[in-house]
Amino acid sequence: MLAEAPVSLWINASEGPRGTGYHAHQTGQLFALRKGLQLIETPSGRWVQPPGWIGWIAPRCAHAAQSFGATVGWSLHIEPAMAAGLPGGPHVFATTPLIRALVDRLASLDAPRAAFEERRLRLAAVLIDELAASATTPSLHLPMPEDKRLAAMAAALANDPAMPDTIDQWAHRIGMARRTLTRRFARETGLSFAQWRQQARLLKAVERLSLGESVTAAALTVGYSSVSAFIETFRKNFGCTPARFFEEDAALPQAKKKPA
Secondary structure: OOOOOOEEEEEEEEOOOOEEEEEOOOOEEEEEEEEEEEEEEEOOEEEEEOOOOEEEEOOOOOEEEEEEEEEEEEEEEEOHHHHOOOOOOOEEEOOOHHHHHHHHHHHHOOOOOHHHHHHHHHHHHHHHHHHHOOOOOOOOEEEOOOOHHHHHHHHHHHHOOOOOOOHHHHHHHHOOOHHHHHHHHHHHHOOOHHHHHHHHHHHHHHHHHHOOOOHHHHHHHOOOOOHHHHHHHHHHHHOOOHHHOOOOOOOOOOOOOOOO
């Protein structure tokens, strides 16, 4: 631990995968990995966090976490009053050069000295303000339905999105009319079955790529028969190709074009 509340910074490292059961913090938690990948899960969805992105868990939000491979990163706990401008649920933010510089400066204040406390608070306040005002980033979120039968189906597909079963086959398997499944799934996730399955495949691909799998292998693993189709879908969703996704500036928000 590198600082005391109301801002507490931890540097974390693990030589292998780690997982936690459902738990909650009284404080808000910002966290990022310089190496490895993390999956955050709540009853309402899953969030994939690759290296270089910043995750957020709101105060008292129940969640579970699973890391993949060796990991190195940091975790910043902040009091609820400081977190008012950040989302009320989990979120994954893209970073910017300013955000990375703020984090580096916070980490450099590694001595538990009272003289650093006010500076930590000021730096943390600027970091939070930058994140709260950041542009919308590509979605690394997979919403999960609440209905128990749909949730079981979604969990199976999220874990293995290459499963070829059609919506009719799933409807038969879980004992639900196709029309009911389609309507209820869209209402509870905000996505059609086809849109949700594509999102599940892309997020699983991010997971595989983070572990060093080639673009071709990742595409086939998540159910694409055409690598070129996978690359194009990935680019449309994330704004860059799979090969560039983990480059330092690839996840920066795209500047909005001025109206003509």
